[in-house]
Amino acid sequence: MNVLLLSEHYYPKVGGTVSYVENTARQLAKEGIHVFLLVPALGKLKSVTSTPHQEPNLTLLEIGVADHSIQFNSEERTILCNWVKDNITQLIEQYNIEVVHLLFGLFLAEALNTLQLKQLGIKTINTIHNIPPQECANSWKGDTHLNYYKDNIRKFGVKWINKKRIKKNVFDTYIVPSQMVKNELSNYISSSKINVIAHGGAEYIHTLKKTETKNNKIQLLTVGGMVPHKNQHLIPAIAAHLKKENIDFVWNIVGPARNERYVDTIKLALVNFKLTGNVYLHNKATNEELKAFYSHTNMYIQLSAEEGFCMTVLDAIAYGIPTLGPPVGAIPEMLELVGGTLIENHLPTLKPIITHYCKILDSIQISPTLLNKFKQHYTWSNAAEQLIKIYNG
Secondary structure (H helix, E strand, C coil): CEEEEEECCCCCCCCHHHHHHHHHHHHHHHCCCEEEEEEEEECCCCCEEEEECCCCCEEEEEEEEECCCCCCCHHHHHHHHHHHHHHHHHHHHHCCCCEEEEEECHHHHHHCCHHHHHHCCCEEEEECCCCCCCCCCCCCCCCCHHHHHHHHHHHHHHHHHHHHHHHHCCCCEEEECCHHHHHHHCCCCCHHHEEECCCCCHHHCCCCCCCCCHHHCEEEEEECCECHHHCHHHHHHHHHHHHHCCCCEEEEEECCECCHHHHHHHHHHHHHCCCCCCEEEECCCCHHHHHHHHHHCCEEECCCCCCCCCHHHHHHHHCCCCEEECCCCCHHHHHHHCCCEECCCCHHHHHHHHHHHHHCHHHHCCCHHHHHHHHHHCCHHHHHHHHHHHHHC
16 A cells, blocks of 8 residues: 655654654554655755655655755745645656545645545545644743733634634544544544544653662653643742642753743743752753653653643653643543543642642552553554554545
């Protein structure tokens, strides 16, 4: 079977969607599918370069969207969308494509003519990771009233535009990473056409032997881009309460600064609460450095208000770290599988709950049996097998 995969994001961009695109393409190729992965790239504008991937059965089709440095901005995306709209039928004929699967991109979903593809006998599939305005806030509760008000108006417009965008084309099947996203998408698309397929990645993580920590301080960790929907701005107030309750701790927050105004607000709060010796922001970390953070961590805490899946929670659990997280994305399913604890993002509640779990850390360790079950479930091979059934269906 020949499958054309499409994505608006690819390397060198870093993020969960890029990880999904790469791992899905690789695993499908390992399963014997002839995969053609079309992505935006640095190169001659509107030209396509066909390159064999290091994974057999996988061919990269790189569309030139920038000739100096790639930014993955709206101008580059427009070039990509127009190129795909004008050339997809030729690609289908050239590579004998049977299935077109959009791995990431609501703009590409709008550009595709699914009716035309259906008339050509092509099966169409669309992975929707989350539905904007989810995960795209610029402001947060606690920001200035004017900024918060303006952002809510902007998000109302984003919601309307994306509802229209989703309904413009009808795909044969929709893939979502969690039941939560399925419930939301069911407002626009028949639920019978929506399949929940969780992400993988747990198979690549080896449970780490915990490293001794300095001075026996409790090591807390939160990982993710510094943006309002991740709710890192709640951490200073929670940390101040931990300090008041005489909890001896260090809280590491690791992730790129994607909203500088938001990061500055958190830094100011840490100073005001006198937490500069307890809470540390790390806006850059290599894979090895991130692994070291996990190896030292006693408890992982996720405070997100919005998630489609949440790869950082998957990583934390796969490392064997007791994890607290809210009921968003696939976090409820993941925590249920290991007997973890859901928390509500209500600051007066979070303070005593996190304090409580800091005091009883020994009793909330993940059992080896449940951890093994988790790792067998959240694999890219499981995800690919489910996709292939849909391709063949």
